[in-house]
Amino acid sequence: MTEARDGRMAAAPNGALVRRLARIGAIVCALTGLAFGLLAWGIGRPDIADLAWTAGVIPVLVILVGEIVVSLRQGNFGLDIVAALAMLAALLVGETLAAAVVALMYAGGQALEAFAEGRAGREMTALLDRVPKHATRYRDGALETVPIAAIVPGDRLLIHLGDVLPVDGTVAGAALLDQSALTGESLPVARSDGETAMSGASNVGAAFDLVAGESAARSTYAGIVRMVEEAARAKAPMARLADRYALGFMAVTIALSLGAWLLSGDAVRAVAVLVVATPCPLILAVPVAIVAGMSRAAGRGVLVKGGGALETLGRIDTLVVDKTGTLTHGIAxxxxxxxxxxxxxxxxxxxxxxxxxxxxxxxxxxxxxxxxxxxxxxxxxxxxxxxxxxxxxxxxxxxxxxxxxxxxxxxxxxxxxxxxxxxxxxxxxxxxxxxxxxxxxxxxxxxDGLRDGVGATLARMRALGVGRIVLATGDRRDVALAVTGDLGLDAVAADLVPQDKVALVGREKAGGSVMMVGDGVNDAPALVAADLGVAMGVEGAAASAEAADIILLRDGLDGLADAMAIARRSRRIALQSVVVGLGLSGLGMLAAAAGYLAPVQGALLQELIDVAVILNALRALRPA
Structure with a gap:
């Protein structure tokens, strides 16, 4: 809720609008050129058809080259370069129809990307639309409407029916709150006089007073919004890995294309290989599946700060967990x-x-x-x-x-x-x-007793692939064993200070990917040290939430087990899409090199493959 954040939010729609207009323009040009060319070819004017197809391809090619230049400046190397080479080579050898098909499918793939990302991120971006702008504050016996940035701790606010709580605070009287946007809880929760309420919840009962405990910028909802923005900008390691594969894939494509040309003496075969190796939307399958998984996790009350965190969650080997406030309620x-x-x-x-x-x-x-x-x-x-x-x-x-x-x-x-x-x-x-x-x-x-169902949650995590569960606590060993003795933990480390927890995480990392779950300030260093840090965000310390990669917005660990299942499924779907898509592309390239696929046929085949793998990636949005 700072000026910098407001500037980012203002700039984001402008950039999105430019990209949307460019995609629309590319589709219109490619579709118009292809349609006029087919019409001219049908009436016996192949010369005009070639001109129409070329005219439809050039704007798309210019837009694509511009995007490639921007990506290269940012250090990203993607398979869109293959698409540009395919269009350019097809134009140079006179295969203008194939170039037009590739251009249309590329532009269509960009539109499909926008649709997929928009659908996958709907639940997360909805948080941004709910940010309140003003609040009703008591001042000198009267009510005044003020920007939420003007609220300071101690202010008494009137929360009307339907209002979104602008800041964290204490309820004066009684309140009925809908926290579904924060925690995924389907039923409203009641808050009594003196109980705390999180910003971002909606008032679904009678009007009540709220005594501000934090400024708007430091409240729960503002932190969640910042995390969502970070998550939207983040790029999953799998996506970066796929981009690195692009260099090798392009080298294989060019080598196979040149080999087909040299061995056959037919440049058209080289073009056919390039065309069939144009997986324009294929590489989008990874981010689509990851963003879809993040969206589903958000719906379960688990805020994942970025695609990298979700991808890591899908391959955790060891769980290191704090006791007080994590396995237990934290209240004796x-x-x-x-x-x-x-x-x-x-x-x-x-x-x-x-x-x-x-x-x-x-x-x-x-x-x-x-x-x-x-x-x-x-x-x-x-x-x-x-x-x-x-x-x-x-x-x-x-x-x-x-x-x-x-x-x-x-x-x-x-x-x-x-x-x-x-x-x-x-x-x-x-x-x-x-x-x-x-x-x-x-x-x-x-x-301090165990949370309800914590044993079943840990058992479910084991079933999802966690092979080792270690308790890390500052309590005495006898206290820790008395409380957690029935959980079947693999190890119990007690009497730990923060640096001891960091050292424990370091030792456990030697055996695989480590996830650390905690809620206190003393857990923050260990959360940073782990491959994946998870903080209890309902009543946990702000330091642990800041240090963590994942925030649990619901009380308890059951949401984390849900998110782990979602992450593993999303990662599996993404890998399926990449392996199947690139495998089918490879077979098509071999067929094209042998002369069994003409450039136009190769273009149509490849785009069918691309559409199929993106639709497969969208399965990550649906329950298993």
Missing amino acids: TVTRIVASKGWDEAEILRLAASLDQLSQHAIARALVAEAHRRDLVLVMPQEGREVAGEGVEGTIDGRAMLVGGRQHVASALAPDELAALDAAVPAGALIVALVVEGRLAGLILMQ
Whole structure:
């Protein structure tokens, strides 16, 4: 939503319009020239027919040469050069009808490319059309309409029925949101007072207020739009690989063409080889299949930043996955309260949550939320202070208290109480201890459980070709094993800091392509180090989303398994199209070199092959 982005968006339609007009002009010229030439030939005027066919070919050839020059300046070498050679050679030897057929089929192939790309990218480009331009903001007791760029955190916005949320924020009241454009969820989701809502969702219920949490440029939807633009500009490695093959294919074509001419003494055979080797739209089969796969993945709530990421997703060998927030919900819940003699469980939770009101730590927020859920009345502690990452100390009702983990409370407890504390903690549980006046009042046991269906999702990934699954976590090994022990993981690496995760990814890459999935800031370096980085985009850190190649817009990993199946199928279809298309072209070239195909026949045969492989690539749009 920056000026640079606006400039790119403004320039893109102009370039698209020029290309569209050029394609229309090429089709009109080629079709008109071919039709007039056939009419003249039918009335016995072959001289006029040759002129008409030549006149129809030259504009197409000029446009094609211009595109080739631009591509070469950009470092791209494609099979369109073969098409230009075929048209030029056919004109030089007087095979003007063959040249006209090639020109028409080339122009038609460009139109088919535009149709295929437009259909394949429909779901992704639709995001750009939904970007809101203005918002309704409360200011001095009145409402005003402002550009979304003017929104700052803390602004209170009125979201009408049908509005697209312009920024991330907090719901004031209640809201019913359609998040299908972001996550693929078919049903609206309800958001209660104080819950967060993502920009880009649509209000399908009554009007409500939204308190902006981010500026428009930093919100979820703006990031998604930027990623879509990057994806649209990206070119898949398979497409680049196909372009590199073009050099070898052209060398074989020219060698076979010259050999046929030298051995037979007939230049027409050389032209026939060039004509039948003109796979104008053939090479488009790869990007069409890849873009189609990206479109289908977007519909499942998986945003793939580029064709290269989708192609890599289709050949992953090893999955390295974080635990907290990825395999688990990332939010610990209270599973048990152990009260010391003379203490009540509810009172232990009330006092611990009262102290934890001073902290923004995830565990503290979870305790406060649990106390509210149980309708406990909290009080604000006096003389409170937080020891970052460890616990909170303060005074309630004149009694000194502290709440936190074992390390934080250990110095305040007698040896026998510390031993009792250690004995009460089961494997995999997180402990929060409450100490009142130097005595252990009780323990609150918490655990972060696995996401629903995560075991089935990992099993499905194995069925799709992932041979090794490794857990990489900063938690203790006993905690990690207690939570993930039933998942059948191949290895568990625990007590890791960010650099340890990077090193683990590096070691795993020796055995094949590695995909790293994580959600926290500490996962970002490993996401970059992996062949493919995947971030949990619903509640994950912005740093991990920025570093990742793929963003999961739905909560959970099931969408990633869907995207993996889509990627493998798209890659398989693209390879099928290339292998079959080039194989049939090769057979046609041999037949032309032996004199069994005239230039016109070769042109018609090759274009039938090209159309067939592009239609095959479009199968990637349909469910398997």
